[in-house]
Amino acid sequence: MTIFARLENWKEQGAISQEQYALLSSLSRGEPFSLFLELNLLLYAGVLAFVAGLGWTVATWSQQLGDVVVLTVVSAILIACFWYIFSHALAWSPTETPAPSPVFDYVLYLGSLVWCVELAYMENRLGVLSGQWDLYLLATAVLFFFLAYRFDNRFVLSLALSSLAGWFGLKISHWSSHQDAMYRQCALLYCLLVGGGAVLLQRRSLKPHFFNTYLNIVANVLSWALLFGVFEPEGYSLWFLALLVACGVSLAWGLKRRQFAFVAYAAVYGYIGVSSVLIRGINGFTAVLTYFVITAVVMLVALVQIARRFGRLA
């Protein structure tokens, strides 16, 4: 039975009204056909191409154009973007707010990326921050967090989170004897800060729809950091224990909230971590293969049980 026959049937049963029938059957025929997604992707690609070209041009021609011309042009674009977003923005609300116009989010995104270009230019060319790239990244992250929360924009929130991660990474590279362990600790600190901040903001009901973005990033960064600790030849026990706890929490959260991405994280990261520890004690290629076949069967059975219990919920 096609969807049209079903709609006809439901209309005759009185399950849907005549107006609903007309609307749903026309939607099923693609009338009208929405180009919403395509136009948004085109705008995104346009902004990205523009900023990439701007950065490339500035980097290549700065000597010929001169600092004044470059800074004037880039600043003019930046000011125009920020003038637009501040003059068109709706009043701030702690809940999800729709963009005041279809292009608003992209102007904000353009402004944020142009800010990166301008700051990178000033630092590279004029040395405004005397080589303190970490400060530049921290300031950028703070600005982007402010913009993301003020204008309810996930693009800019992601920029903020990656800038903050960059700050953590750069900060540690300035330390004299940085090691992989330091990076791992830094990643844990990042997760603690971002995760803690996300929980705090969620509890205060400040843009609670951002919470999932935070959680996904924290889950992945944390799992990678712990996994690399588990891969260490010695002194990996604590990391292994932490990975098991993290996977357990991720699994419980995923099942409780029906967010199966977290179940997948727990399964994959947990399997890699446990396997890397257990395989160390196994000698011989055949034994390793046997291990993988048996453990993968166990995982498959467990996941099928989860899938059967929760069906298509997502």
Next chain:
Amino acid sequence: MRLYTASSEETLRASKLLKDWAGEGYLTKEQYQHLKQETISELRTTNIFLRLVLFLFTLIIVAGAAALFLEGFLSRPSDQTSGIFLLIFAAVSYAAAEVAVSQARLYRYGIEEALAVCSVVFLCAGLMFAIFSGSYPPKPYQAHSVVPAAGVVFSLWIWRRFGPWYAFLAAMIFAVFIPGYWTSSPWAQHLIVVAFYTVGLICVAVVRPRHRFDYLDDDYSLVEAFLWLGIYLAVNLQLSSLNVRAQWWVGTQAAEFPRPFYCTTWVLIWCLPPVILVRGTRQKDRFVIAVGTIAAILTFVSNKPYLGWQRHTWDPILLGVLLTGVALYIRRWLARGPGGIRHGFTAARLSGRDKRWMSIGSAGLGLVSPQSITPSAQTKSPDFRFGGGASGGGGAGGDY
């Protein structure tokens, strides 16, 4: 031919549409709960994340079991012996996939998909080892094309039987390797690939109208989009050359191809995008429209290297302005129509799926974009004239 009945797949489609309509507020919660009972399918499905993980672990099991068998039960087998066993594994994997669907009623569940994928891989590897590896006298080089040809045929069978879109894509990729065994001429290879895809496109165009608005429409839409994209990529010599990265800046040398062929492909890369876009808009086909747009952008990007013209650093700026301008113009033009609709098209969001994709995409793309736009230190460009400020006209530093 298909493992699933039309009514089962129609029911699943109806279930998805109901969920979407309820999410958008076209149906009340009570209506949704009531109608949902009528769209319960006997097929067992799961969500995308569990599907991916189930796929992964099934792959591990099948690959591990095959390797274990070859390692444990055969001591130093010859290539032919390994090939024969790989062909047996292909048959076993395929049979297991069939059983998983017919007995357990799995539908896009990951497990049956991984088994089907493994059967294609085992088949191609098995054929390669069993027939061609170390055979004496050596088989003619042309005969080796039977391996990708088998890959094409079996992938198409998997696509028809189980329905995963990536099986069709795999068939298209296998098809790319066939002409290499038949001729050493690059232009002939391109022509043969285009011919393969064109035949596929004609078949799809003939079959598709029968499935307009039914559960197969999306499948055929995606397949047609892949075929258009394949034809475009095979025609665009700047993109389909093997050494794309090395030749990207200087462009593929026209001397590699006969001049009339090279010029014809240049004309075609300008003709194809409008043709694809017109086809997509007339059919109201999302995937074909997307491919038409991608082809148009690729034409703009590859035009200069095609003609041997010099690239400029500001080319992406112009492209960005063009893309943004086109998007804004279309949006405004559509919005000014009665009810925001013109010729059956609207810029408004009508589906909850679009919103979900936007949310996921904006979060994901926001994370990767800083790396792609961060400017690097100044390098000598093809049109760099003053040389790092040393000539006195540049500036203080040579690093920016």
